[in-house]
Amino acid sequence: MNQDEALADTPPPGATVRAQTRHDKHHATSLRVERSAVSLVLEHGFDSVTVDMICSQSGISQRTFFNYFKTKKAAIIGAEPPTIDEGRAREFIAAPGDDLLPDVLTLMSAIGPREGMDEQLFTDRLRIFGLHPELMQEQMERMTRVTSEITELVYLRLGRGATVDGENDPELAFRHGQAELLTHAMLGVVRFMALQWIPDFERPAGAAGRTDRAAAPTLAESLSRTVELLRRTLSIPGL
Incomplete structure (x- = not known):
């Protein structure tokens, strides 16, 4: 696990701690990046948002970003294809x-x-x-x-x-x-x-x-x- 992902693993004070799987950690980081990307686009517009801005707000490096998403657009609309629950x-x-x-x-x-x-x-x-x-x-x-x-x-x-x-x-x-x-x-x-x-x-x-x-x-x-x-x-x- 890299330092960027470790940020997602620190529970808030008083929170109940449970063992996290690698999948849990991956999902938490991915969701944090998607939320940051969407928030930035709503604030600045799609064309003005850069991968650097998303990384900064998410607390990750560009290397970590591209381990999760191929493009800026993928982080905004979601990397996973839609499925039916x-x-x-x-x-x-x-x-x-x-x-x-x-x-x-x-x-x-x-x-x-x-x-x-x-x-x-x-x-x-x-x-x-x-x-x-x-x-x-x-x-x-x-x-x-x-x-x-x-x-x-x-x-x-x-x-x-x-x-x-x-x-x-x-x-x-x-x-x-x-x-x-x-x-x-x-x-x-x-x-x-x-x-x-x-x-x-x-x-x-x-x-x-x-x-x-x-x-x-x-x-x-x-x-x-x-x-x-x-x-x-x-x-x-x-x-």
Whole structure:
């Protein structure tokens, strides 16, 4: 373990100490660097942030940085490809009721690294994606790798209570089509959340011309607002 990683291993006063594995230490360092990178981009903008700035704020060397991330962009959007948490997937399939819109959107918003989602990091990244559409496009391309898994989960949810013997091929094909359509539609909704709303929370701060980061909405608030707008839009006559 190098000196940079040792900084992540020192527990705060009064904290309960448990044995850390090498994997734990790697994850802690990676998460610290990602949080620093995202925070700096929100403060200075993507183009103005350098690897040196990220290293300085994270308390690591450039050598350590490049052991974890290939590029500055990787630290900002996350090095690990998005995955679906198995627990969330089971909850989605077994969730009570037939209201799919909020459940599918919540499932898609929970797509993240294998270690689980850091909500603050997730919502801060949404703000960055809203301000830098090119980063959002790259993230959406990464998310398409798990769309087939999401589609299968939606298909299973739609088929709850159905008996295989009581269905014919057209019914099964129609359900597959529904699942694919809903999955791709929700990908677009997630993109809309980032591109349309998150920048609204960068507000001018007086005559100095600076910008202050207003309190960003929680993930639950963002999801609720999105679902409400979607419902009202779909209820417009003629759609």
